[in-house]
Amino acid sequence: MEDPVSTEPAETQTAQPTLDADVESAIAAVRSDVAKLHGELVRYGLIVWTGGNVSGRVPGADLFVIKPSGVSYDDLTPENMILCDLEGNVVPGTPGSDRSPSSDTAAHAYVYRHMPDVGGVVHTHSTFAVAWAARGEEIPCVITAMADEFGGPIPIGPFAIIGDDSIGRGIVDTLSGHRSRAVLMQNHGPFTIGVNAKDAVKAAVMVEDVARTVHYAREAGPLVPIPQEAIDSLFDRYQNVYGQSQDERR
Numbered sequence: 001m002e003d004p005v006s007t008e009p010a011e012t013q014t015a016q017p018t019l020d021a022d023v024e025s026a027i028a029a030v031r032s033d034v035a036k037l038h039g040e041l042v043r044y045g046l047i048v049w050t051g052g053n054v055s056g057r058v059p060g061a062d063l064f065v066i067k068p069s070g071v072s073y074d075d076l077t078p079e080n081m082i083l084c085d086l087e088g089n090v091v092p093g094t095p096g097s098d099r100s101p102s103s104d105t106a107a108h109a110y111v112y113r114h115m116p117d118v119g120g121v122v123h124t125h126s127t128f129a130v131a132w133a134a135r136g137e138e139i140p141c142v143i144t145a146m147a148d149e150f151g152g153p154i155p156i157g158p159f160a161i162i163g164d165d166s167i168g169r170g171i172v173d174t175l176s177g178h179r180s181r182a183v184l185m186q187n188h189g190p191f192t193i194g195v196n197a198k199d200a201v202k203a204a205v206m207v208e209d210v211a212r213t214v215h216y217a218r219e220a221g222p223l224v225p226i227p228q229e230a231i232d233s234l235f236d237r238y239q240n241v242y243g244q245s246q247d248e249r250r
Contacts, residue, residue, distance in 0.1 A: 023061045030056040030065045030197070031078035031095075037201050038067060038076050044205050046124035047073075053102040056197035057112055057119045062086045064112055068099040086113045088165075103162055110168025111193065115176070120197035122204045125189050128211035132156075133184040139207075139214055142223045146214075147231040148238035149206045151179030159186040167191075179235065182207045 019027070034056045041047045041054070050073065055066040065081045082096040088109035090097050102108075108121045132139050132154075139154040141147055146154070157174040160166035171191050174183045181203040182192045190207045194200030217223060226234075 019061075023058065023063075026059050026061065027063065027065070027083060028078070030058050031081045031083075033197050034065045034067070034081050035076050035078045037197050038073050040201050041122075041124055041204070042073050044126075044208065046126040046204055046208055048125060052124045053104050053108075053122070054197055054201060055102075055105075055108045055121045058083075059119075063091065064108065066102050066105055066108055068096060069102050071099070084109065104167065106163075106165045107168035107171065107191070110165040111171055114168075114172045115193065117195070118193045120194040120200035122192045122194075122197070122200040123189065124204050124208070126204070126208035126211070128215050129184060129190040129207050130188075131215065132211055133186055133189050136186045138184070139211055140223060141226055141231055142214060142217065143210060144226070144234055145206070146210045147226055147234035148242070149203070149210075150182060151235035151239075152231055154180050154182050154184060154190075154207060154210070157183040157185040157191075160188070 034054050037054045038052075041052050046052060050070050053067050055064050057064045062085060064084055064086070066084060067076060068080055068082055071080065080096045080099065082099060082101040083091040083094045084101060084105060085091060086109055088101075088105045090101055104123050107123075111118055111121050133156070136156055138156045139146070141150070141153045146152075155174050155178060157170040160170045167185060167188070170185055171183055171193075175181070175193065181194060181200070182190055184190050190204060192200045192203035192207060194203055214223070
């Protein structure tokens with residue numbers, strides 16, 4: 001969970017790193033995307049106050065962009081997004097480097113180091129997904145939207161305390177080899193991954209939607225499982241046939 005205020009300012013750095021033009025352009029694009037995508041968390045009611053975060057990997061570089069800690073969503077801009085290396089260290093001399101990064105930075109960095117195909121990571125405190133996490137219970141795949149998007153249940157990850165890469169290890173251990181792009185960290189909440197930041201935000205929106213629907217369904221009566229072969233077929237169709245091209249679908 002994000003700190004309500006940032007009490008430990010980042011060390012002041014002035015040296016500007018040397019990056020080639022293509023990487024500089026990629027950084028600028030990811031800064032813009034990540035800043036804008038935080039608004040989607042607000043739009044869909046997935047966070048409160050300054051909690052939650054979006055990050056995006058910089059294509060062609062061992063870098064990612066993440067939000068500053070404890071800063072109002074209304075005040076987020078591309079310029080105050082923070083550029084980090086894959087160890088979670090702030091890159092000195094870059095815009096935003098005078099601020100402390102998100103308190104979940106170590107978790108995001110661990111995911112990027114160990115899951116090279118992941119281009120975006122999102123953490124929210126969305127109500128129904130957190131409720132499942134508080135029970136330590138996976139969300140069963142009982143609606144076709146879950147089969148489409150996640151290819152099965154949304155799993156529970158281990159309990160882990162913020163402050164080091166423990167949460168990141170839990171995310172990677174749980175999602176490696178799993179179809180789901182979402183994990184409910186026990187007693188904490190959802191983390192989602194994607195091919196880019198926008199894709200990870202979409203997964204975060206879908207997690208809350210299915211968490212709410214399945215919760216209400218179970219309150220009304222027994223859940224009806226979907227046969228595994230149908231889940232497999234739905235997932236394959238949605239991932240490979242549905243909509244436009246893969247890039248446009250993301």
